[in-house]
Amino acid sequence: MLVHEVGFKRRNMEKLYDNRPIGVFDSGVGGLTVARSIRRSIPDEDIIYFGDTARVPYGNKSKDTIIRFAHEIVNFMIAKKVKMVVVACNTASSLSLQALKKTYDIPVIGVIVPGVKEAVKVSKNKRIGVIGTHSTVSSGAYVKELKKVSSRYRIFQGCCPLFVPLVENKMINDPVTFEMAGRYLKTFREKDIDTLILGCTHYPILKSVIGKVMKDVKLVDSSFAVAREVDSILRDKGLSAYGRKRSGKIKCFVSDNVEAFRNVASIFFKENLDIKKVIL
Numbered sequence: 406m407l408v409h410e411v412g413f414k415r416r417n418m419e420k421l422y423d424n425r426p427i428g429v430f431d432s433g434v435g436g437l438t439v440a441r442s443i444r445r446s447i448p449d450e451d452i453i454y455f456g457d458t459a460r461v462p463y464g465n466k467s468k469d470t471i472i473r474f475a476h477e478i479v480n481f482m483i484a485k486k487v488k489m490v491v492v493a494c495n496t497a498s499s500l501s502l503q504a505l506k507k508t509y510d511i512p513v514i515g516v517i518v519p520g521v522k523e524a525v526k527v528s529k530n531k532r533i534g535v536i537g538t539h540s541t542v543s544s545g546a547y548v549k550e551l552k553k554v555s556s557r558y559r560i561f562q563g564c565c566p567l568f569v570p571l572v573e574n575k576m577i578n579d580p581v582t583f584e585m586a587g588r589y590l591k592t593f594r595e596k597d598i599d600t601l602i603l604g605c606t607h608y609p610i611l612k613s614v615i616g617k618v619m620k621d622v623k624l625v626d627s628s629f630a631v632a633r634e635v636d637s638i639l640r641d642k643g644l645s646a647y648g649r650k651r652s653g654k655i656k657c658f659v660s661d662n663v664e665a666f667r668n669v670a671s672i673f674f675k676e677n678l679d680i681k682k683v684i685l
């Protein structure tokens with residue numbers, strides 16, 4: 406009787422495991438901040454990361470173009486049998502998430518809503534700043550989501566176009582980066598904000614520089630909130646790999662030079678990454 410019960414439970418648990426990978430993508434290396442947080446909170450999961458390095462930056466491109474790029478990437482991921490997709494790019498989340506959700510029947514999430522939820526949790530004075538790419542800021546995606554929570558939020562937005570190439574060139578603690586942070590963030594310092602959303606997945610890499618300019622302001626890196634959301638969706642839908650016998654692996658695909666990506670990716674992942682170039 407006991408043996409039968411154990412066997413029954415084990416069979417049930419096996420049914421609940423889903424070892425297919427999670428797909429995570431960005432225009433370049435920035436989304437690795439999200440992949441890293443997913444890996445830390447749910448280490449059993451395999452991840453397929455796609456960095457569209459041949460076409461970075463996305464931040465100055467039109468909505469139609471971003472929707473096309475995002476579909477090409479998700480089609481590639483579907484062929485790799487992902488069980489869920491995380492759009493780890495604020496620009497692609499702002500411009501293509503709705504279209505992706507309509508096209509695919511697996512869960513697809515972006516980074517905007519988790520970032521907003523986090524900002525709302527930490528802001529006391531309801532004065533929130535948002536920095537991002539030109540496309541993210543002009544889409545108004547953060548403003549729309551924050552206003553859904555309460556019309557009483559005062560929101561101040563600005564774009565920081567040079568932050569992405571500075572990160573991609575590993576100029577993290579460079580005087581030029583400090584200079585640019587000072588210029589970009591000057592107006593935010595005059596607005597009495599208590600919270601600043603880092604609305605581009607590249608920006609958490611510059612957290613220490615931004616933090617020095619924006620003293621006493623809470624910086625919101627949505628990657629942790631995204632990881633929590635991924636975990637909760639996988640558990641709700643019975644898609645989690647939780648409890649299997651080996652820890653998850655990350656495989657990266659890029660649309661341009663592998664070694665250039667490896668070089669910058671070393672900021673995020675200390676392990677030697679498995680990276681392949683693919684043409685979509």
Ligand code: DGL
Nearest residue numbers: 435462463464495496606
């Ligand atoms: N990391 C991307 C984002 O979160 C943008 C960088 C780019 O312009 O491609 O918006």
